[in-house]
Amino acid sequence: MTFFGFGAAADIDIILDGSDTRKQAEIKTEDGRKEKHYLFYDGESVTGKVNITMKKPGVRLEHQGIKIEFIGQIELYYDRGNHHEFTSLVKELARPGELTQNATYPFQFQQVEKSYESYTGVNVRLRYFLRVTIVKRLSDLLKEMDIIVHTLSTYPEMNNSIKMEVGIEDCLHIEFEYNKSKYHLKDVIVGKIYFLLVRIKIRHMELAIIKRESTGSGPNTFNENETIAKYEIMDGAPVRGESIPIRLFLSGYDLTPTMRDINKKFSVRYYLNLVLVDEEERRYFKQQEIVLWRKGEKVRRQIQQPVNSAPNSNSTAVSPDEKSLADEEK
Numbered sequence: 318m319t320f321f322g323f324g325a326a327a328d329i330d331i332i333l334d335g336s337d338t339r340k341q342a343e344i345k346t347e348d349g350r351k352e353k354h355y356l357f358y359d360g361e362s363v364t365g366k367v368n369i370t371m372k373k374p375g376v377r378l379e380h381q382g383i384k385i386e387f388i389g390q391i392e393l394y395y396d397r398g399n400h401h402e403f404t405s406l407v408k409e410l411a412r413p414g415e416l417t418q419n420a421t422y423p424f425q426f427q428q429v430e431k432s433y434e435s436y437t438g439v440n441v442r443l444r445y446f447l448r449v450t451i452v453k454r455l456s457d458l459l460k461e462m463d464i465i466v467h468t469l470s471t472y473p474e475m476n477n478s479i480k481m482e483v484g485i486e487d488c489l490h491i492e493f494e495y496n497k498s499k500y501h502l503k504d505v506i507v508g509k510i511y512f513l514l515v516r517i518k519i520r521h522m523e524l525a526i527i528k529r530e531s532t533g534s535g536p537n538t539f540n541e542n543e544t545i546a547k548y549e550i551m552d553g554a555p556v557r558g559e560s561i562p563i564r565l566f567l568s569g570y571d572l573t574p575t576m577r578d579i580n581k582k583f584s585v586r587y588y589l590n591l592v593l594v595d596e597e598e599r600r601y602f603k604q605q606e607i608v609l610w611r612k613g614e615k616v617r618r619q620i621q622q623p624v625n626s627a628p629n630s631n632s633t634a635v636s637p638d639e640k641s642l643a644d645e646e647k
Contacts, residue, residue, distance in 0.1 A: 326371065326378045327416065329449050329460035331385075333365040342465045345437045345571075347394075354465045357445075363387055363426040363464070367410060367449050370419050381452040383411040387426045389433070389466075391582045392442045393532055395539070403580050404430065404445070413452075433579050434468040434611070438530045439541040441583045468574060469613040473499045482513070483603050490514035493591060495563070495605070501612035502572050506589070508563035512555045518596045522551040524563060525590040526570065527604070532583040545587075546570050567609075575608045 333339065333355055342356040357363065367385060371378065389404030406429065410422040436443040445466050451458040476499045484490035495508040510522070526545040533539050546569075551561050576585040587609050592602040 325458050326373070326376055327451070327458065328370045328372065329451070329458060330368040330370070331365060331447055331449060331460060331462040332368060333363070336365075342467065344435055344465055347437065347442070352463075354463045356465050356467060357429075357431060358467060358469060359431045360428055361431070363429055363447070365424060367422045367424060368419070369416065369421075369451070371416065375417070378416040378451070379453070380411075380415065381413045381454065382409065383422065383449070383451050384409050385422075385424050386448045386450070387429060387445070388448060389431065389445045390443075391580055392444070393582065394440050394442070395532075401580065401582060403433070410449075431466045432468075433466070434574060434576065435465045436573060436576065436579075436585065438583070438585065439543070440530060440532045440539055443579065443583075467611055470501075470574070470610040472612075473608075473610070479508075479605055479607075481603075481605070484514065485517075485601065488514075488516045489519075489593075489601065491593075493603070495589065495607075497607075499608040499610060500567060501610055502574070503568040503612065506563065506565040506567065506607075510550070510561040510563065510591070512557055512559045512561075515555055515557050519551075519554055520594050520596050521549060521553070522555075522561070522591070522593045523547055523549045524565060525592065526565075526567075526572075527588040527590050528572075529586045529588065530583065531586070534581070545572065572609055574611045 336355060340356045341353045343351045343353055346352055367383075369383075385408050387404065387406040388402060391401040391403065393399075393401075406426050408424050408426070410424065411420075431445060433443055435445060444463060446461050446463045448462075449460045476497050479495040479498050480492070481494075482490065482492045490513040492511040492513060493508065494511075495506060497504075497506075500506060525547045528543045528545050530541045530543070531538055546565070548565055550563055555561070572587070573585060575587060576583070578584055586606060588604045588606050590602055590604050592600055594600050
């Protein structure tokens with residue numbers, strides 16, 4: 318940071334303990350690029366050292382104290398002036414005084430609670446970072462270092478299959494079945510589509526994964542839908558009694574765990590969208606929510622229980638030029 322044309326008198330570096338062996342993970346930035354940062358989990362300690370290097374020998378750097386903070390915050394892009402901090406820890410590194418030579422300060426944040434997963438979306442960002450501040454009379458010297466947090470879950474105790482019969486009266490009756498309702502991020506969605514009645518000319522059928530990001534609350538809720546993947550499962554007209562298999566690998570897509578009401582600021586949900594298109598380009602579709610969770614490679618750290626609430630099997634979206642498949646009573 319500069320003031321009145323004078324540059325900073327010192328450089329600040331944050332060195333994490335074990336950085337040579339610690340795994341890194343990627344996360345999207347606001348402009349869509351990918352960045353790599355060190356990966357941490359809930360309950361892990363964050364330790365290391367702060368190196369302050371004087372730029373010119375013999376120059377004195379007077380300060381009102383040096384501190385390091387561990388911060389977890391949520392930033393809503395439409396409310397950029399307000400950063401909502403859900404975690405804030407502070408360690409004093411040095412009392413007010415002056416620096417005349419290079420200095421190193423160790424720091425420790427023991428068993429830090431990191432309840433939420435790092436996330437960058439369309440309207441919101443959840444980030445964790447370390448911030449070193451050299452407090453000065455005119456302008457502080459700052460250095461920030463981002464880290465990435467992944468939340469791990471255990472295998473859900475209840476993981477029922479999804480089976481529904483839907484259709485349009487006297488025109489189309491189909492039954493779709495997915496093997497599970499909760500999938501880990503490297504899982505495979507396996508299912509079948511059964512055609513019980515076909516009286517309209519179907520041209521093709523596709524399955525899409527939709528991510529829905531919700532921010533705000535009440536009348537100020539903003540929903541952003543993003544198609545993560547689109548997979549054609551049938552090309553041509555089906556006949557009564559035909560069965561179409563589904564096998565969709567999730568590992569090739571940029572997915573996050575399902576997030577529900579994170580700090581009362583935002584949610585991220587995923588849906589399977591089954592779409593049928595007839596020869597007149599009319600679209601018939603049905604959405605089904607699924608729950609995604611992150612599976613640990615080695616369960617050695619503190620783990621978080623998955624959300625047990627079942628997906629809403631009756632969620633259906635309708636647009637003006639599309640007809641929604643109505644549920645049939647079994």
